[in-house]
Amino acid sequence: MHTVDFEIRKQCPPQLCDCARAELMQDAKANLAILRLNLTEEKRLLAHIETIATHEQLKKLETNLQKNLGVVLRIAPGNGEVRTVRGFQIQLQEQPGLCRKTRAAIPAAVRRCLAAHPEIAFAILNENDLLGGI
Template identity: 90%
Template sequence: MADFEIRKECPPQLCDCARERLLADAQADLAILRLNLTEEKRLLAHIESISTLEGLRKLEKNLQKNLGVVLRIAPGGGEVRTMRGFQIQLLEQPGLCRKTRAAIPAAVRRCLAAHPEIAFAILNENDLLGGIGALP
């Protein structure tokens, strides 16, 4: 068993996280289960406090390194008029709770809404602004 506090079991039929199957596999990486409710709240607060694109990219790398979670943030296929125009998703993986897969993208959207300069930087990374507003 793990030497850290793991996430508690989700109510039956309400989640598709496959936590029990992950725990039953002796070869499985249990890092994702470190994201218990207390740690999830801390993570969500941290995401909402990010104020730069570099901080957001660092978060993406740390989530993948520490928990094995892949967070993708990109402009949507259509026109981006609001923060809802961004594609923000966590890739599904065993042990990642359905609520967490919804809560983290919501926190990123709140971060982008509070710091529109991050949203513009993401758009500029994808050359959607055509260099408008880019520093020389």
């Protein structure tokens, strides 16, 4: 059993979420960093994501999420043609302690960011070889 010195996310109702928070708390070797993302911090994170204005800021966010919380955010063009931000695959890697609602809220915030700043979407497309090496 862990003792933590920070406010952690409250437990989700077991019928509504598959975050496995209880199992994570029982594992003595588990990394509890993801539990720092309580509701207050999640709201701050979502607000921050929506204020991102450059591709570099988005890359920094991906790095910081992984470094501080152990969360892997993947943003890539979809398999087909990308005509809108809905054509991007934006997902958080599933892991114990990461709430189902959070796994939906962060990609939604990233989509809103991409819709507000199409230049970031173009940079992601270019990064994934949109122009074919021209």
